[in-house]
Amino acid sequence: MLVLAFDTATAAVTVALYDWSPGEGVRRRGIAENVDRRRHTELLAPSIARVMAEAGAAPGELSAIAVGVGPGPYTGLRVGLVTARAMGEALRVPVHGVCTLDVIAWASGRDAPFAVATDARRKEVYWARYESAAVRSSGPAVGPPADVLAGVPEGTLPVIGEGAALYPDVLGGSGQDPTPLLPTAAALAQLAVARLSGGSGPELLPPEPLYMRRPDAKEPGPRKKVTPR
Incomplete structure (x- = not known):
């Protein structure tokens, strides 16, 4: 089972490729980590391509895609979800959401x-x-x-x-260690593999966004009528 995982719900643009087999267990094949709040679109697709190429894996070999569904800001979150849905449809593989x-x-x-x-x-x-x-x-x-x-x-x-x-x-608490600060696709892939292979762990979700509140951008309302003088 070969699982591609990625998350864009936070400042992290993170991609990982993991596989699992009954004999060998879980194995990491590739990973790419970036932190940039403004370049989710520019970073995600090249990161996916690089991870797949470094692993020597073809898209057609994927068994599943796992994607972080937030909650997170609207703009970054939708980049990962749209990419996951498009890949899942094109490759005809299941897409699973995971709460970030x-x-x-x-x-x-x-x-x-x-x-x-x-x-x-x-x-x-x-x-x-x-x-x-x-x-x-x-x-x-x-x-x-x-x-x-x-x-x-x-x-x-x-x-x-x-x-x-x-x-x-x-x-903060006294002397408390707040790490990990951001999600990693490695953890996302491991979680997804655990659930898909019959193990326990947090629930897998549909690939739908957990926005929690309305986006900042709003559709413009109807134009105001101008009364001629």
Whole structure:
């Protein structure tokens, strides 16, 4: 089983190719990592092509595509989803969505309760709480950083992700390590392979965006009538 994974829901434009077989287990074939909030479109397709070429794999060999579905800002998120859907249709392979917060949680490997928070701009974060790296207990949601720890005794729930680094006074905790800050396609691919091979882990989703709020851009309304003088 050969799985191509990528995520553009945050500042990270991340691509990975992993395969799995009953005899050999999970094996990484290629990876490309970039962090650039403004160049998702320019970076994603070349990164996919480079990872496939370096692995010596042809698109027709893919068994599945896994894509981060957010939550995340509208512009970056749609780049990954449109690309995944187009490739899936062209290659006739299934496309699976994964919550981007679940990807960060999975990469942490934590086995005790914690929360993940990423940058939602407007002085807000996207967030979710977890019982462990593989089990989400609430969310995803969007709101002020204080929402992440609302109702939780102080110092009892560590927070990881870029949101914790951006708002350390609210989410930082004393001496807390907020890493991983951003999702990686390596973790996304590993999560997808785990689920597709019959293992446990966060739920695979349809390749539909988790926007959580309306996009900043709006369609123009009807033109105002001008009354001649």
